[in-house]
Amino acid sequence: MKGLVDEELCIGCGLCPSICPEIFKMDSETGKAVAKDKEISEDLIGSAKEAEEQCPVEAIDIK
Template sequence: MKGFVDEETCIGCGLCPSICPEIFEMDNETGKAIAKDIEIADDTLEDAKDAEEQCPVEAIDIK
């Protein structure tokens, strides 16, 4: 599984990297979140899904 962030929907609130910094980080150029292009480890999956659920604009997809 991997994390994905819809750049057009993201508002740059910073919540996802605060919940799951192993997968999400803020892009310094756009000010929006991005997902690292890595497979989500089993011990990180719960945090990644928590970030997906808590995103205020539903810009995150875990698949």
């Protein structure tokens, strides 16, 4: 599984990296969230899914 962030929908609130910093980070150039290009390990799936669910604009997809 990997995390995906729709940068057009993202409002840069910073919630996802605060919930799951191992998978999400803020892009210093755009001010929006991006997903790190790595597989989500079994122990991080719960927090990655929580970030997906908590996103106020539904910009995150965990696949």
